Amino acid sequence: MAVSKAKKPQVMKPATAAQKLDVYLPATPREFQDRLVSRDELDELQRNPPEWLVDLRRDGPHPRNVVAARLRVSNSGLARGGVTEALTTEEIAALAADPPEWLVRERESFAEVRREQRRLQERRD
Structure with missing residues (x-):
């Protein structure tokens, strides 16, 4: 019986994540800009946007x-x-x-x- 490898999470560059969130990347927090974003993290940001994302989308x-x-x-x-x-x-x-x-x-x-x-x-x- 073959053992399946653990599925690697799909990740994207911060610019791609910002584009999918409809926000301007340079205005996002440094910790968002400096790392890859997983598909699960992006989904969570869309479901439960943190204050910085709410503010950025509004203002x-x-x-x-x-x-x-x-x-x-x-x-x-x-x-x-x-x-x-x-x-x-x-x-x-x-x-x-x-x-x-x-x-x-x-x-x-x-x-x-x-x-x-x-x-x-x-x-x-």
Whole structure:
């Protein structure tokens, strides 16, 4: 009878874990940034987020994909608008409250792309 080896836990780099948690890696605690994260640890962080994760998700700074989603533009639209850094929730709210011309333009473009995607999807269904 063959003896099976103990299953090695699946681990990921901190950058991958931060991406899966939708947080900006440089804003996470040093102990999170400096070690590999197991799949079980990631699942636990998602189920029972510690205070630092709750605060980071609420206040930021947020990674580009989260900033883009909150502003309702694409990641490329952010770049065209000159937004290259992570933004806090407060900074995102300020942009949304008084949108610069680039943001208005990018939102319109993004909405048009989404409408076209829905139209094509409906034709396929």
